[in-house]
Amino acid sequence: MAAAVEEARAALATGDVPIGAIVLDPAGEVIGRGRNLREAEADPTGHAEVVALRAAARARGAWRLDGCSLVVTLEPCTMCAGAIVLARIRTLVFGAYDEKAGAVGSLWDVVRDRRLNHRPEVVAGVAAEESTAMLADFFAGHRL
Numbered sequence: 001m002a003a004a005v006e007e008a009r010a011a012l013a014t015g016d017v018p019i020g021a022i023v024l025d026p027a028g029e030v031i032g033r034g035r036n037l038r039e040a041e042a043d044p045t046g047h048a049e050v051v052a053l054r055a056a057a058r059a060r061g062a063w064r065l066d067g068c069s070l071v072v073t074l075e076p077c078t079m080c081a082g083a084i085v086l087a088r089i090r091t092l093v094f095g096a097y098d099e100k101a102g103a104v105g106s107l108w109d110v111v112r113d114r115r116l117n118h119r120p121e122v123v124a125g126v127a128a129e130e131s132t133a134m135l136a137d138f139f140a141g142h143r144l
Contacts, residue, residue: 001071001095007035008073008134012041014040018075018134023056023089026067032056041124048072048073050082053087064088073131075102075124081110085118093123094132 001014007020016036023032028126032053037043049072069091070084076094079102084092094104099138104122111120 001073001093003030003033004048004071004073004095005090005127005130005134006014007033007052008131011035011037012138016040016046018138019048019072021036021052021070021072024069025056025060026073026090031059031068036101041086045079048074049076049082050083053083053089056107057087059080064094066090069093071126073127074098074135075104075108076111078103078108078110081108084120085111085116088118089120091121091123093126096128097124 003022004020005071007019011020016039019036021034022030032052032055034048034055037046037051038049049070054070056065065087067090070089071093073095075098076084097106099106111122125130
């Protein structure tokens with residue numbers, strides 16, 4: 001989670017919401033990194049998870065990320081949860097819950113939907129306090 005938090009901090013430099021993600025291969029090596037780039041790249045799909053999944057797929061040379069884990073500082077939204085399922089991620093680890101847009105238990109539970117062909121293992125709440133504090137500080141500065 002420390003590497004994902006590092007990515008989240010880097011998002012602050014571009015005025016993006018501080019969310020970071022990494023993809024680990026089955027051996028535990030980082031093969032993809034991502035941070036929110038929506039503001040920096042004017043890209044509505046520039047979420048940390050999508051950026052990290054794209055980087056991991058490029059590194060592997062395949063879109064199927066079987067056996068890989070995704071670690072992200074905030075509960076994924078519906079778009080990102082769908083991408084996690086489609087990429088065949090084995091384990092999803094996230095920090096803070098997102099009560100407004102979370103799709104891994106808060107508002108929806110996309111990754112555990114039995115109608116889908118793949119369901120990753122989910123580990124929630126890892127370093128949640130740090131992720132929550134970083135997000136709260138960011139939004140407090142934008143609501144002045």
